[in-house]
Amino acid sequence: MEQPRYVEAPGEFESTGTTLFLAGGITGCPDWQRDAVRQLDELGCEATVLNPRRASFPQDDPRAHDEQVGWEYAALRRADVILFWFRPETAQPIVLYELGFHAARDGAALVVGAHPHYERRRDVLAQLARARPDITVHDSLSATVGAAVEAVARIRRATR
Template sequence: MTDELQRLADDLTADYLHGRWRPEAAEEHRARILFAQAGVDGGLDGLAAGGILAATSIEQMLRPHPELGSWRLAPVLRAYPGGSPEAQALVRDLLDAIAVDGFPLLPPRALRYIEAPAHYDGEAASLFLAGGITGCPDWQRRAVLQLDAIGSPAVVLNPRRAAFPVGQAQAAREQTVWEYEHLCIADVILF
């Protein structure tokens, strides 16, 4: 059985990272409140686990609002209680990123996120996400959200593609070249 929360959270996070989605003002406000509440729900054990979203907190977020039907976070939060721990952690990371996304000095994440095979030759500080790509969870997505949550201005260089053309020898060569070039220009490499 597919984890509905994982699917919803993956789609929304990808749209956030690529600049295709940004929460509406009221949705962002409620997400910030929910983020703060997640740090309180569950006490010290909840904080150690990265926060816990209690059902009552989610209900508060989803209380009636004229624009609730258009909020992309609403279906994610409705699916949250039945999701896997990994999917729930991704949602909490997304809420953390939204909570600090209003930094006026930082360009939007879409301008600070480069995913293979797109090339980066900018001057800003950059961080390469090195480590597993195939046969492992998409840890890179969570890492980018966590970097946003601490207000990192770094341009993130992500070798994990949304869709890698498996079986194409040229794509494999292109990937290897991309990784080498971007490892060389990165200011920081995160494993």
């Protein structure tokens, strides 16, 4: 069975091929994920994209939050590449937590970008310089997406 190319939370997916998770702000941020998916498509990215941003989040459903957190946790742990993008609109404390968690563990390749006006950019740079000096922090979404496409290609070549 062929793996789906795009999965939006809380959709099910098989992790038989290369997967790329879009980690970054959802609440209080524009839909940057849509732009990232378009760019990934334009660059011919050969991974299934896991997008935590739902087209419609059921705010009135008390189970939706736990379902969302559970889906994100599982998808982040199963992803081959995690693309982190920090926009300037909010501090995104959960995304910072996720970056710290995944930077400290073996597993997915991390690709990180932080808008030049992101209020915690200096913290992202300082922490990654110590925990993961091999990671470049990109200034734009397009540069971050391009680096993610390269990471996917490296993984695909290594698994052939």
